[in-house]
Amino acid sequence: MTMNFYAVRAIYVFEMARTGRTLWQSIVSPVISTSLYFVVFGAAMGANITEIGGIAYGAFIVPGLIMLMLLTQSTANASFGIYFPKFTGTIYELLSAPVSALEIALGYVGAAATKSIILGLIILATSWLFVPLKIAHPFWMLAFLVLTAFTFSIWADGFEKLQFIPMLIITPLTFLGGSFYSINVLPPFWQTVSLFNPVVYLVSGFRWSFYEVADVHVGVSLAVTALFLVACLAAVWWIFRTGYRLKS
Amino acid sequence: MQPIISINGLSKTYATGFHALKGIDLEIRRGEIFALLGPNGAGKTTLINIICGIVNLTAGSVTVDGHDIITDYRGARSIIGLVPQELHTDAFESVWATVNFSRGLFGKPKNPAHIEKVLRDLSLWDKKDSKIITLSGGMKRRVLIAKALSHEPDVLFLDEPTAGVDVVLRKGMWQVVRELRASGVTVILTTHYLEEAEEMADRVGVIDKGELVLVEDKAALMRKLGKKQLVLHLQDKLEAIPPALSNYRLSLSEDGRELTYSYDTQSERTGITDLLADLSRGGIRFNDLHTIQSSLEDIFVDLVKSDLVTPDLVTP
Numbered sequence: 001m002t003m004n005f006y007a008v009r010a011i012y013v014f015e016m017a018r019t020g021r022t023l024w025q026s027i028v029s030p031v032i033s034t035s036l037y038f039v040v041f042g043a044a045m046g047a048n049i050t051e052i053g054g055i056a057y058g059a060f061i062v063p064g065l066i067m068l069m070l071l072t073q074s075t076a077n078a079s080f081g082i083y084f085p086k087f088t089g090t091i092y093e094l095l096s097a098p099v100s101a102l103e104i105a106l107g108y109v110g111a112a113a114t115k116s117i118i119l120g121l122i123i124l125a126t127s128w129l130f131v132p133l134k135i136a137h138p139f140w141m142l143a144f145l146v147l148t149a150f151t152f153s154i155w156a157d158g159f160e161k162l163q164f165i166p167m168l169i170i171t172p173l174t175f176l177g178g179s180f181y182s183i184n185v186l187p188p189f190w191q192t193v194s195l196f197n198p199v200v201y202l203v204s205g206f207r208w209s210f211y212e213v214a215d216v217h218v219g220v221s222l223a224v225t226a227l228f229l230v231a232c233l234a235a236v237w238w239i240f241r242t243g244y245r246l247k248s
Numbered sequence: 249m250q251p252i253i254s255i256n257g258l259s260k261t262y263a264t265g266f267h268a269l270k271g272i273d274l275e276i277r278r279g280e281i282f283a284l285l286g287p288n289g290a291g292k293t294t295l296i297n298i299i300c301g302i303v304n305l306t307a308g309s310v311t312v313d314g315h316d317i318i319t320d321y322r323g324a325r326s327i328i329g330l331v332p333q334e335l336h337t338d339a340f341e342s343v344w345a346t347v348n349f350s351r352g353l354f355g356k357p358k359n360p361a362h363i364e365k366v367l368r369d370l371s372l373w374d375k376k377d378s379k380i381i382t383l384s385g386g387m388k389r390r391v392l393i394a395k396a397l398s399h400e401p402d403v404l405f406l407d408e409p410t411a412g413v414d415v416v417l418r419k420g421m422w423q424v425v426r427e428l429r430a431s432g433v434t435v436i437l438t439t440h441y442l443e444e445a446e447e448m449a450d451r452v453g454v455i456d457k458g459e460l461v462l463v464e465d466k467a468a469l470m471r472k473l474g475k476k477q478l479v480l481h482l483q484d485k486l487e488a489i490p491p492a493l494s495n496y497r498l499s500l501s502e503d504g505r506e507l508t509y510s511y512d513t514q515s516e517r518t519g520i521t522d523l524l525a526d527l528s529r530g531g532i533r534f535n536d537l538h539t540i541q542s543s544l545e546d547i548f549v550d551l552v553k554s555d556l557v558t559p560d561l562v563t564p
């Protein structure tokens with residue numbers, strides 16, 4: 001079986017063009033939110049918490065902030081990408097095209113992930129205006145960025161079809177996932193609970209790539225992220241293969 | 249020659265339990281224009297959507313040019329173009345972008361020259377940079393046709409392509425379909441406008457309540473079921489049909505100047521000779537005459553008149 005690469009490209013280009021049309025909304029709003037987070041967390045809380053693990057609080061929250069944006073934006077983009085054709089009825093064309101579930105997912109997820117990665121980098125640049133940053137492992141920083149963007153684009157893509165509301169789950173998971181604190185400051189019981197939150201591993205690994213400090217070992221972070229990616233891929237593959245809720 | 253589409257024992261039961269198709273067997277010949285006629289809810293769209301992969305079949309099988317639509321869906325779908333019944337279009341994309349998207353989706357490399365030709369043929373070239381949302385309904389319909397033709401399909405499905413399209417545009421679309429057939433494309437269209445089937449089709453299939461009632465060459469169908477009428481323009485007004493002619497199926501127009509005789513083209517004797525002899529015997533003279541062939545519509549109404557109510561039959 002050969003891949004229909006033209007179709008993957010067509011979906012990707014089409015989705016990126018849609019992103020391009022709404023470029024300002026897509027960039028301005030996260031940049032403003034990021035700045036607000038810096039004002040609220042950095043200035044207000046930073047007055048009391050000066051540093052965590054030897055890192056200035058303002059700098060400490062940057063990786064968490066990027067992750068928060070990455071997760072919410074990937075989720076929103078990917079689920080919107082596949083929801084839209086269903087809403088307008090243009091999904092008839094996807095269903096009647098010689099494309100596999102994998103190719104459709106690649107196109108949509110690829111575009112959503114690309115947009116998230118660009119956003120992540122923009123937020124990173126914005127952060128630089130507020131706090132001095134150091135990135136110890138740029139390669140791993142990018143790896144986590146890309147991996148996370150893809151994983152969450154995939155999960156949104158899949159779960160939208162199961163009619164879940166990913167946003168409702170994502171936001172609390174991120175806030176409780178050590179984005180703005182180290183889970184080491186929590187009582188032991190809550191530390192254990194936190195370990196069931198996959199976002200903890202993403203944030204921890206991502207932060208390690210900046211400052212070489214982590215709540216959990218970076219290897220564990222990487223493994224959990226990869227596992228999560230595989231699980232999401234499997235779910236999306238199953239949903240498309242069975243035509244779940246897409247076909248009558 | 250091997251048929252381009254073979255449908256065998258195709259049935260569809262929707263999740264609601266509704267039996268939309270009941271064991272359809274049908275073969276579409278290579279290069280023909282096939283018109284699928286039937287009242288609303290007959291199952292036309294369901295049949296097309298199954299072949300195109302939008303609806304799952306319940307039983308039976310379909311092959312398109314030898315490719316099974318399930319086990320070899322890539323082979324089947326890549327040679328099919330579909331123009332759906334509903335105007336499902338993008339909104340903010342340009343005509344050019346959406347048509348090129350379709351070509352890519354169907355696995356074809358870019359070919360601006362082909363897309364340009366398609367848009368020109370459909371009189372959409374000057375709209376190529378317009379956002380789809382700014383186009384009229386008729387133009388959107390043509391955009392959908394352009395999308396379906398963007399990847400050079402061998403088989404084109406047109407699901408009620410001219411519903412709600414004005415007469416001039418409809419004629420233009422027929423022209424496009426004729427040119428497609430001339431270039432070897434097989435066209436399957438469903439329609440409410442019987443005039444359309446009559447004008448365009450090589451063969452006609454009539455579907456009613458999920459069953460194929462009849463499949464026939466259009467010409468043969470019209471010959472077989474067609475009634476003809478002989479209309480005589482009388483020289484002198486008649487008040488009523490003379491009793492001597494009461495054996496004939498005659499009707500008199502209100503102004504008393506036209507006498508219409510209905511006869512069956514199939515019967516051995518049409519009775520025309522006798523009628524004319526009786527007329528001259530009765531001193532009824534006429535200065536002109538012509539015949540009318542019954543339309544496909546009359547035939548169709550005859551066929552499905554079992555369900556006397558066919559309010560969905562729209563004639564332009």
Ligand SMILES: Nc1ncnc2c1ncn2[C@@H]1O[C@H](COP(=O)(O)OP(=O)(O)O)[C@@H](O)[C@H]1O
Nearest residue numbers: 248262264266268287288289290291292293294
């Ligand atoms: N998704 C669906 N679920 C249940 N019933 C459906 C569905 N789609 C169509 N039907 C029913 O199947 C019948 C055939 O519909 P359709 O194929 O659209 O007819 P046509 O195109 O000939 O007007 C109709 O009675 C319609 O209500």
Ligand SMILES: [Mg+2]
Nearest residue numbers: 292293294333
């Ligand atoms: Mg229909």
